[in-house]
Amino acid sequence: MPYLPQWIEGKEVGTGTRDGNTRYEAIRNYLLANDIGDNPTVLDLGAWNGYFSRRLAEDFDAHCTAVDDTPELQPYPGVTVINRRLAADEITGPYDVVIAMSVLHHLDNWRQYLDAILAAGKVVFLEVAIPDESLPKAKAHNSSKAIMRAVKAKKLGGTVIAETPGYDFSHLRPLIVVDQRPAVEEQEDVEPQDN
Numbered sequence: 001m002p003y004l005p006q007w008i009e010g011k012e013v014g015t016g017t018r019d020g021n022t023r024y025e026a027i028r029n030y031l032l033a034n035d036i037g038d039n040p041t042v043l044d045l046g047a048w049n050g051y052f053s054r055r056l057a058e059d060f061d062a063h064c065t066a067v068d069d070t071p072e073l074q075p076y077p078g079v080t081v082i083n084r085r086l087a088a089d090e091i092t093g094p095y096d097v098v099i100a101m102s103v104l105h106h107l108d109n110w111r112q113y114l115d116a117i118l119a120a121g122k123v124v125f126l127e128v129a130i131p132d133e134s135l136p137k138a139k140a141h142n143s144s145k146a147i148m149r150a151v152k153a154k155k156l157g158g159t160v161i162a163e164t165p166g167y168d169f170s171h172l173r174p175l176i177v178v179d180q181r182p183a184v185e186e187q188e189d190v191e192p193q194d195n
Helices: 021-033 051-060 110-120 141-153
Strands: 006-008 011-013 041-045 063-067 079-082 095-101 121-127 159-165 172-179
Touching (some): 006 051, 021 172, 095 110
Antiparallel strands (some): 006 011, 121 172, 159 172
């Protein structure tokens, strides 16, 4: 069974070992509630088959760059593909949105990647594994708490916006958003003065 279902022309096709829709809807809802603007740029690291990029391209008319070394990742309207893993120093922005869904716990040098990801995106979504999941292939399996501490230590306001299903629904992974855009201050309406 593939990791994620596919997204083709507005429809979820097939199944995957990981849920795509619940995770995507949390991202979509945040972006809708916190105006991302028109035609946002998106970097999707560890994109697998491009599920999230494809949906963002369709829903937000986003210009997405999907990155993964799997052959399942293919170009799609609005989605440019990089079919290899990027080194941390190759992750450069700025992007309006950066997504790293269940990526960091697969990397020995996750701190360098975290720094690069945070520097590259205005709004960053990070999904991290939890320590009691069975993930024998993950290199930094127990990094979830450390990643969250690292985000908070940078005083970036990382907030858990959803608990997303792991490989089974009894393991819920935190989906963290770090919104680094400057706060928009409400401007008072000023009455024009007659001279």
